[in-house]
Amino acid sequence: MTDTPALEDDTTLRRRLIRIAYRMLGSVSDAEDVVQEAWLRWLAADREKVREPVAFLKTIVTRLCLNELKSARRRRMSYVGPWLPEPLLTTSDAEVADDITLPVMVALERLSPLERAAFLLHDVFSMGFEEISTAINREPAACRKLASRARARLQEARPRFSATPEQGRKLATAFYEASRSGDMKKLQSLLAEDIVVYADGGGKVPATSAPTFGHERSMVLFAALARYFRKSPSRLIRFADIDGLPGFVTEEDGGIVQTTALQIRDGRIIAIYVTRNPEKLRHLGADQEDTIRPPIDLN
Incomplete structure (x- = not known):
């Protein structure tokens, strides 16, 4: 029997997965729900067939987020007034590890779900295009184009001359x-x-x-x-x-x-x-x- 692949510390991994889902969805509660569902699927999976548990969970989280974004876009078409992402209070003594500030979160709404996924997974979470290809079910070259297009569309929203x-x-x-x-x-x-x-x-x-x-x-x-x-x-x-x-x-x-x-x-x-x-x-x-x-x- 092959060894069951081990996960890194559960708390650290869950936090990373929630961060991915939050950036995708703009909702803390939805991100937590997505990660919980992904964790349940991991627990029910045939461990001997999963070579890379972390990659497996990232893929599940990404696909669940893409499904959620389809319904979220429909809901936001009838939203009353300006839509803003759920506010996330971050620690004041540490800068955000990426430059996805609130204005960029708002700008992400203008991207297609696939553009958003390709950009975030590559530019923010440092996933390679081969891995992204598996997560969003697109060829690596297509993933590269999606990320590039998203990057160009987000350029104006990226922080410039930010305050200390x-x-x-x-x-x-x-x-x-x-x-x-x-x-x-x-x-x-x-x-x-x-x-x-x-x-x-x-x-x-x-x-x-x-x-x-x-x-x-x-x-x-x-x-x-x-x-x-x-x-x-x-x-x-x-x-x-x-x-x-x-x-x-x-x-x-x-x-x-x-x-x-x-x-x-x-x-x-x-x-x-x-x-x-x-x-x-x-x-x-x-x-x-x-x-x-x-x-x-x-x-």
């Missing part, structure tokens, strides 16, 4: 204080002229129905919000790194938990990503500081 963690935290603090206190002069100095604000409520809670573009329109929006905050103050739960961007978690009126992530260029905020949809915040835990889950490190 210290600069990011300083800007996040200044933005939180100015936006909640109504200091319009300070807020005006923080925003770039081409600022864009996204708010994802998913039709579940109040949020803007479309992105807000430009400095002038954004200032009008924040002036209205400042008046609202004077009546219904928000509570800061914590400052955090959200998908590689500086930001914070707050509790708003009615007990609504939301995350705010800031994209920075040349010392100014060029994009703000606010996630309010409660279905996308379940993985953070409860809305109290002592019960919210600690940052997830998938590196």
Whole structure:
């Protein structure tokens, strides 16, 4: 009888697989479900026929993600307002191991499922095209073309001139204080002229129905919000790194938990990503500081 191939440490491998699935799906809960299903298939597999368990699991996870993306794309066609991925709080003392920050996660939505898979598996998770070929059932040359096409389409969203963690935290603090206190002069100095604000409520809670573009329109929006905050103050739960961007978690009126992530260029905020949809915040835990889950490190 041949020896049954051994897996590396379960916790480490699960974390790596969840990271792959999260980058593919933009959902922590869906990623966890996919990895659980892949693990069950591994446990039920004929171990003597599986030469490389890790490759087997990566292939299963990729195929399950591709299946999930087909239905997810249909669901998002009827999504209310801007769609943002579920926010992932990363450790503040370590940079993200790849440059797939929140803006890139949003841009990934514009790719086909196969383009997304080929790009992520090769450029982010360092899989060879032969291995990717098995995972997505395409010839290696086709996988190479898919990854190249995706890379070109994502070029604009890749981070440039990103702030240091210290600069990011300083800007996040200044933005939180100015936006909640109504200091319009300070807020005006923080925003770039081409600022864009996204708010994802998913039709579940109040949020803007479309992105807000430009400095002038954004200032009008924040002036209205400042008046609202004077009546219904928000509570800061914590400052955090959200998908590689500086930001914070707050509790708003009615007990609504939301995350705010800031994209920075040349010392100014060029994009703000606010996630309010409660279905996308379940993985953070409860809305109290002592019960919210600690940052997830998938590196």
